[in-house]
Amino acid sequence: MLSDNVLMPIDKSTRDIALEIYNHIKDLPIVSPHGHTDPAWFDENKPFENPVELLIKPDHYIFRMFYSQGLRLEDFGISRKDGKEVETDPKKIWHKVAENWYIFRGTQVGLWFDAQLKNVFGYNKAFTPETADELYDHIDNCLKKKEFLPREICKRFNIEVIATTDNVGDTLEHHRNIANSDFKCKVVPTFRPDTVTNPELHPVHKHIKSLAKQLDTEINSYEKFLKVLKERREFFIANGATASDHGVTVPRTYDLEKSECKDLFKKVLTNTASSKEKRIFCGQMITEMAKMATDDGLVMQLHAGVFRNHNSRIQRKFGNDKGCDIPVKCDYVNGLHPLLDKVGNNRNFRIVLFTMDETTYTRELAPLAGHYPSVFLGPPWWFNDSAEGMKRFRHAVTETAGFYNCSGFIDDTRALLSIPVRHDIARRVDAAYLAEMVQIGRLSKADALEVAYDLTYTQSKKIFNL
Amino acid sequence: MLSDNVLMPIDKSTRDIALEIYNHIKDLPIVSPHGHTDPAWFDENKPFENPVELLIKPDHYIFRMFYSQGLRLEDFGISRKDGKEVETDPKKIWHKVAENWYIFRGTQVGLWFDAQLKNVFGYNKAFTPETADELYDHIDNCLKKKEFLPREICKRFNIEVIATTDNVGDTLEHHRNIANSDFKCKVVPTFRPDTVTNPELHPVHKHIKSLAKQLDTEINSYEKFLKVLKERREFFIANGATASDHGVTVPRTYDLEKSECKDLFKKVLTNTASSKEKRIFCGQMITEMAKMATDDGLVMQLHAGVFRNHNSRIQRKFGNDKGCDIPVKCDYVNGLHPLLDKVGNNRNFRIVLFTMDETTYTRELAPLAGHYPSVFLGPPWWFNDSAEGMKRFRHAVTETAGFYNCSGFIDDTRALLSIPVRHDIARRVDAAYLAEMVQIGRLSKADALEVAYDLTYTQSKKIFNL
Amino acid sequence: MLSDNVLMPIDKSTRDIALEIYNHIKDLPIVSPHGHTDPAWFDENKPFENPVELLIKPDHYIFRMFYSQGLRLEDFGISRKDGKEVETDPKKIWHKVAENWYIFRGTQVGLWFDAQLKNVFGYNKAFTPETADELYDHIDNCLKKKEFLPREICKRFNIEVIATTDNVGDTLEHHRNIANSDFKCKVVPTFRPDTVTNPELHPVHKHIKSLAKQLDTEINSYEKFLKVLKERREFFIANGATASDHGVTVPRTYDLEKSECKDLFKKVLTNTASSKEKRIFCGQMITEMAKMATDDGLVMQLHAGVFRNHNSRIQRKFGNDKGCDIPVKCDYVNGLHPLLDKVGNNRNFRIVLFTMDETTYTRELAPLAGHYPSVFLGPPWWFNDSAEGMKRFRHAVTETAGFYNCSGFIDDTRALLSIPVRHDIARRVDAAYLAEMVQIGRLSKADALEVAYDLTYTQSKKIFNL
Known part of the structure; x- marks a missing residue:
């Protein structure tokens, strides 16, 4: 917590x-x-589908910051209107996020994310390239449990x-x-x-x-x-x-x-x-x-x-x-x-x-x-x-x-x-x-x-x- | 104080x-x-006449806030230009003020008022519906004393x-x-x-x-x-x-x-x-x-x-x-x-x-x-x-x-x-x-x-x- | 320091x-x-020439404040475009500065100046009319030393x-x-x-x-x-x-x-x-x-x-x-x-x-x-x-x-x-x-x-x- x-x-x-x-x-x-x-x-x-679909792709607060640092939206799986290929592998996207997560130091997004890991997913380590895999799996497992269904979240x-x-x-x-x-x-x-x-x-x-x-x-x-x-x-x-x-x-x-x-x-x-x-x-x-x-x-x-x-x-x-x-x-x-x-x-x-x-x-x-x-x-x-x-x-x-x-x-x-x-x-x-x-x-x-x-x-x- | x-x-x-x-x-x-x-x-x-004439009716800082909370200016004795009736009983007005005084929590007006009670009138309780009568009488008595005449206030x-x-x-x-x-x-x-x-x-x-x-x-x-x-x-x-x-x-x-x-x-x-x-x-x-x-x-x-x-x-x-x-x-x-x-x-x-x-x-x-x-x-x-x-x-x-x-x-x-x-x-x-x-x-x-x-x-x- | x-x-x-x-x-x-x-x-x-040429005359942050207090720019040696006379005696200017230095209390300029005296010139007293002469001489002596030449400052x-x-x-x-x-x-x-x-x-x-x-x-x-x-x-x-x-x-x-x-x-x-x-x-x-x-x-x-x-x-x-x-x-x-x-x-x-x-x-x-x-x-x-x-x-x-x-x-x-x-x-x-x-x-x-x-x-x- x-x-x-x-x-x-x-x-x-x-x-x-x-x-x-x-x-x-x-x-x-x-x-x-x-x-x-x-x-x-x-x-x-x-x-919910997986950590990337849940936490990264719908969140313009997050990918706007990556874009501001010269990274490409395509690499975070953001769909293009012309239908051209973008990254689809959630694990690859997750690693890209992890590598660049330091840019959120001191930001509100960083605080929200950290608080979600701790208070919602019960994960108490920092999000770094080293913990990326473990964290992905942790969240992914959570999402498969009944207690992470939308109604259960509201109840909890x-x-x-x-x-x-x-x-x-x-x-x-x-x-x-x-x-x-x-x-x-x-x-x-x-x-x-x-x-x-x-x-x-x-x-x-x-x-x-x-x-x-x-x-x-x-x-x-x-x-x-x-x-x-x-x-x-x-x-x-x-x-x-x-x-x-x-x-x-x-x-x-x-x-x-x-x-x-x-x-x-x-x-x-x-x-x-x-x-x-x-x-x-x-x-x-x-x-x-x-x-x-x-x-x-x-x-x-x-x-x-x-x-x-x-x-x-x-x-x-x-x-x-x-x-x-x-x-x-x-x-x-x-x-x-x-x-x-x-x-x-x-x-x-x-x-x-x-x-x-x-x-x-x-x-x-x-x-x-x-x-x-x-x-x-x-x-x-x-x-x-x-x-x-x-x-x-x-x-x-x-x-x-x-x-x-x-x-x-x-x-x-x-x-x-x-x-x-x-x-x-x-x-x-x-x-x-x-x-x-x-x-x-x-x-x-x-x-x-x-x-x-x-x-x-x-x-x-x-x-x-x- | x-x-x-x-x-x-x-x-x-x-x-x-x-x-x-x-x-x-x-x-x-x-x-x-x-x-x-x-x-x-x-x-x-x-x-000065009485607590309401002194502290409430002339103070637009105060009655604007009451108005913002859906209360009527007439109930605080504010005169209408068309001469229609407004509340004239100072005690009734004072009670209306007391009941709604909580809206001034954290405000500058609240601080001024509280400080006046303490530093000018020497009254050290909070202003609530319960203390309203006592406080009214306390101020009213003060106003009848020589030391609350305008020149004495300046001196004091x-x-x-x-x-x-x-x-x-x-x-x-x-x-x-x-x-x-x-x-x-x-x-x-x-x-x-x-x-x-x-x-x-x-x-x-x-x-x-x-x-x-x-x-x-x-x-x-x-x-x-x-x-x-x-x-x-x-x-x-x-x-x-x-x-x-x-x-x-x-x-x-x-x-x-x-x-x-x-x-x-x-x-x-x-x-x-x-x-x-x-x-x-x-x-x-x-x-x-x-x-x-x-x-x-x-x-x-x-x-x-x-x-x-x-x-x-x-x-x-x-x-x-x-x-x-x-x-x-x-x-x-x-x-x-x-x-x-x-x-x-x-x-x-x-x-x-x-x-x-x-x-x-x-x-x-x-x-x-x-x-x-x-x-x-x-x-x-x-x-x-x-x-x-x-x-x-x-x-x-x-x-x-x-x-x-x-x-x-x-x-x-x-x-x-x-x-x-x-x-x-x-x-x-x-x-x-x-x-x-x-x-x-x-x-x-x-x-x-x-x-x-x-x-x-x-x-x-x-x-x-x- | x-x-x-x-x-x-x-x-x-x-x-x-x-x-x-x-x-x-x-x-x-x-x-x-x-x-x-x-x-x-x-x-x-x-x-650098002397304390006034170094610290006062080129610094519009400083003389603007003196001007704001009704003092004349001429008295601080600021040249006029019409060539008319301005104060040229650096010691006189320095004293004028010292007398009025109190106006910089709480300002950023005051902090920069104080920090320069301490960290650059190693002078630890306050700048007042009383210390003005001593400080002038102190800085003037510093400026004659090799360690205050521009390249040495960069090195130091x-x-x-x-x-x-x-x-x-x-x-x-x-x-x-x-x-x-x-x-x-x-x-x-x-x-x-x-x-x-x-x-x-x-x-x-x-x-x-x-x-x-x-x-x-x-x-x-x-x-x-x-x-x-x-x-x-x-x-x-x-x-x-x-x-x-x-x-x-x-x-x-x-x-x-x-x-x-x-x-x-x-x-x-x-x-x-x-x-x-x-x-x-x-x-x-x-x-x-x-x-x-x-x-x-x-x-x-x-x-x-x-x-x-x-x-x-x-x-x-x-x-x-x-x-x-x-x-x-x-x-x-x-x-x-x-x-x-x-x-x-x-x-x-x-x-x-x-x-x-x-x-x-x-x-x-x-x-x-x-x-x-x-x-x-x-x-x-x-x-x-x-x-x-x-x-x-x-x-x-x-x-x-x-x-x-x-x-x-x-x-x-x-x-x-x-x-x-x-x-x-x-x-x-x-x-x-x-x-x-x-x-x-x-x-x-x-x-x-x-x-x-x-x-x-x-x-x-x-x-x-x-």
Whole structure:
């Protein structure tokens, strides 16, 4: 197991308090209100294939770093769009990983990996070229055991609820199957309409047509488009969804006149919108979704500020989500003003904000969350979902927004086995932070224990209606 | 009393040094070069009404947080513009506050409040629903005692000088009365012309007319406008002012041709200026004020980077200053260039810069202050006037700008009883920071003691000519 | 000597680990891949003149701070462009420095200076008006000794390789002389073409003409211009250069059509380009240099984000590089996209990024370096080349980019005697940082020792091909 001292305060008396807080929360159920696990895993409950398929090939955090050091993605088994050969031998790939694993020293990925080995697989040696074979076999054997089936993992690590992220047109059959099974863990879908609402990142005109076809209807007007979206939201809600999720390049919203919306929609539908019009349409749709949320109560998650596929060569060769997305500056204050002016005071509306632009923590996000009843802060996201990133977040936002305008930890991962360790790391960081607050007289220990409990368990359930 | 350990270093040997530094400065007189206390308090010396009128209703830091948690401002007694009923029973309001006080855990407001209870009111229990009644009565009793009259508070906490903020047209009679009284504390006005110089935030055309009427003159040309402003500055100086204060949305200045200024002024006076023209006029006026300062020596304070009344619904219902102001990005380097190019090298000119955009600390503010003889840095402001915010400020600016390009602490408050605790917190944070510098060999203890003294007492007096 | 505890962790057990790491690296050879020392020093090996000529007059870090406190540059012997008298008596200047030295308390300059006194000159008292004379004489005597000649300094402090920065048209004769001498330290030039490629900062039209004249050729077309640049790069490479260096106001690159480039070049050559066209030309030239680098392998250094000569009065009176350069916001993600899209995946290309905009560390630089094989991060630069700045850098970038996408320390100085102390400070900061990583279980001590070695010695040699 990961040593108790990991990420804990170095000072003995502070560490003792931190450990008391950590022990108070470490075994609480895991609430995971946003992530990208595959619902089929929990429905079908099949074993994971092998260490490379499980841990390396799906993880852009890992292979982006190898690429940054001049290694080829092909050597890690990443498929090419042109179908040309890539490495397929998992043992060869595993050795390549082992030889280059030193580049992850000091990184968050290194910590997650190490913690998985110890806490999930019970393997306590370091990952080196020397231990590579032994470790491969160890994990491979584990994966063949019943206790490493997806449902067993959830049980073992006390995952109470897990939200997946699902395309607007998804049938959600896995979610229904799971709900009708005896699986105790709640697996809920999340409504993600980006493929039809964000023309900056998606060929929306095509997806709207496919969606219409799938639903056996026509989507030829803005009103009809909104009606279909409203119905899809209801369908998701009927299948357990409590939240929607939206990815945008920058957090810019609009509240346009109906006639403008209609014009924009026509252009988007005929794929004749300019770049600027696409951005405006996207921002208008965020506001439309927010307006619907005031009726149907889906909690809105806004993931903003990413230049997707910055490396166009890699996108052409290997496709999306290959570690080439790079964060950009955000302006939430001006950007969200139209949306918040419209629905920011609505008692039925909640929006959870995420960012990779840490400069907005003290300047924008904490002040917004500390005023608007609808605004909550998601935890540090993506590159900032790291021990230091979480610590910086708490230091930056707590004094202005307090703890109760913040969601609990969100793992946002597609790696099931990393979920327990990610939550464990967040609990450690919070315990360490709170212990220091106690030591410098800013929180009583009783309050710190209560806050720790709330941040770990209560807050996410409350904010996401889980 | 607040424990000695509050905000102090956790490490024993560092804490000992910090306490030595803190003890060296904790009883020094309070110099408060900028704030929003009411001069009538010191002139009339009437008792404060009750705990709610004193501590809750005037404090947008407090009720904005309640609002962020879905509570209604009406329930805290905040008056509506439409005159509709709000809660008036102070005890009921106090209980509402107590029930929800947990949301302030870890916040700066929580720390200020706790410190006031202990250091000002001598009440050492926590504020909870259980202690609410007792605490209310305790404070209420205090307020009836002579020692809680405004002048006694100043005496008890050794406030040597306090600056108020006063509209361009103010008669300053309270200041004159105070000066002619036997009250030892110096209460000086600060010249704040925003209502006639910043058309972005104020109906300047109306205020210029009122000002003209009040002064029994006409303001129908740019020259005359400048002349009136010059005279008002002189009037303020004659009544003790040593500084002016200017609030702007972004720190953008201009140095336009006279003819352009005249045109702009006409448009502003007739309320026909566009948004952009209003911004330019505002920026030009900052430069005009700076130019006058080279003559009359008023120290210029620039408070920049706030989107005022971001929540327009709250503004419509409750008015300005209701916790809906949100910071925005600032660019001091390009924005102040016209002003600094004009007067930045003038030996008679001083400008003290404030920001809520912490990203400008290392990139812009410290480099500017470490070069221009006229530029000084104000301490962390508003949401950043917090223990962590002050610590981040010192860490960010000291290595480049040193200590002597920084003003001492500024409380910027309208809450008289919070002044001693705010200064106390700043002194603790500085002591802790300096002790760490001593421990890592970057300052001798003798130098640290001298720096602590200068930051607490000398610097503000020197920079603000107090 | 500087005490072992300087910049070390305060906690004893962490400090012990830090000291073990520090002792492992403190005597490693100095690799200095970028700086501004004068190659004539190493060629001619003449003694430095006196303390003021060596330590004060060339150091804009120092006299900018004096200027910020209202002192006159003339009093520190800084020459005026109009030839008017300035102070010439070094002892008088030295006393002026001593009297005002307190303003450097807590600054990086203060630390460098103190460390030089102790580690280079073996003088262990503080610099005060009382010690000023003694210290002046002490340094003056040192400078007359053989061991303070430039080559001896390099030997004594184990400088293995030092890169200078040299104008595109430089003859590099000093470098050739040094290479042909028995001086063991490698002194290599760096190709800096800004004077002919950056019309934002330089009268490029004049410099292109001078360059053509010097080379006895004509530069009348874009093709010819590129050809000349290519040849100059080759000339630099033949004389030992392994890198180029580029200073730009903002990191904005372009990849324009040939015809557009030709048009731009004509305008630049005839000095008829608009401000915008100058900026575009500059950004296009960065891409051209990058393209050439894919052929000739010169490692590209990009120093971006400075408003040069912000104080135009000082520039007019005293010239460039007088402490009036102020950092500005940077956008590397959009700005470098054209360049990276062109050559970012090229195996022969390397670009090392520098910034003074720390907001880009987690948001932009670490993500870029953690993906592109060509992108490496330079250490904190200029105002951020400080103990705290280096610490913030490691905390901000390591979790995302790891250690191996970062160059080792770069001193970037024109002050030869500060080189050993600057490298020493960087080694201390890294040791302290790594020790904390060990203590919280994020690195094994063995890994920490290896990382420390690599950051101190291996990484810079590898990235810069030294």
